[in-house]
Amino acid sequence: GHASLVDSIVIIGLGRFGQSLALELMADGADVLAIDRNEELVQQFNGKITHAVQADATNEEVLRQLGVHEATHAVVAIGDSIEGSLLTSSLLMGFGVRHVWAKAVSDAHGRILSQIGVHHVVHPERESGVRVAHQVRAQLKDYIDLGGGYALVRTTPPASVLGQPLREVHVRSKFGVTVIASKRPDGRWVDVSGDSILSADDEILVTGPIEKAERFHLG
Numbered sequence: 001g002h003a004s005l006v007d008s009i010v011i012i013g014l015g016r017f018g019q020s021l022a023l024e025l026m027a028d029g030a031d032v033l034a035i036d037r038n039e040e041l042v043q044q045f046n047g048k049i050t051h052a053v054q055a056d057a058t059n060e061e062v063l064r065q066l067g068v069h070e071a072t073h074a075v076v077a078i079g080d081s082i083e084g085s086l087l088t089s090s091l092l093m094g095f096g097v098r099h100v101w102a103k104a105v106s107d108a109h110g111r112i113l114s115q116i117g118v119h120h121v122v123h124p125e126r127e128s129g130v131r132v133a134h135q136v137r138a139q140l141k142d143y144i145d146l147g148g149g150y151a152l153v154r155t156t157p158p159a160s161v162l163g164q165p166l167r168e169v170h171v172r173s174k175f176g177v178t179v180i181a182s183k184r185p186d187g188r189w190v191d192v193s194g195d196s197i198l199s200a201d202d203e204i205l206v207t208g209p210i211e212k213a214e215r216f217h218l219g
């Protein structure tokens, strides 16, 4: 495992995705170096993130001057220019940056990023569409695809499991899912055990095969 959280991250591109990434990492206590070629955007983020620099990330010399060649973690959040995304990613790979993430705006873009060797390719729009589709169709409060056919959902318990210790309900054998935690009306999440008794106004976290996890709340 990892001994500690990553504390220094380079973000290239301060569009909506890059901004949200940068601010969340800052809130989490990380050092963020953000690079965007748009002067106005960079001005706007001055003071909000550790370093915001106006530069063209496809320029190798510029990246070296900023120390990006020595970074261990970088995210390419350029979507408005596939060429810019690919050139920048390729430079990062050439520098030997150990952990490179890049946002893809299409399947083809994602495929080429992988071919360049980018370690983590994310498709934020596609992923968020999938997530919302499941929330809408199954009426879930939240849905996270865990890969491999498994999902984590935030939902409410079905009437058939209420009012008795969960071990007596045989949730695993009857529903094929695991209830991990429940959120009491006061907003606190608590671990769920065999002794736990759920009530109708609890929110619960459930994991299991996608369809089973999605349908659990229907009973």
Ligand code: ADP
Binding pocket: 012, 013, 014, 015, 016, 017, 018, 035, 036, 037, 038, 041, 055, 056, 057, 058, 077, 078, 079, 080, 081, 084, 085
């Ligand atoms: P989103 O879809 O998340 O809003 P965009 O893909 O529209 O993001 O934004 C990408 C950002 O990347 C823009 O702010 C743009 O100025 C920046 N950008 C694009 N090409 C380069 C480049 N070569 N160097 C630095 N920044 C770039």
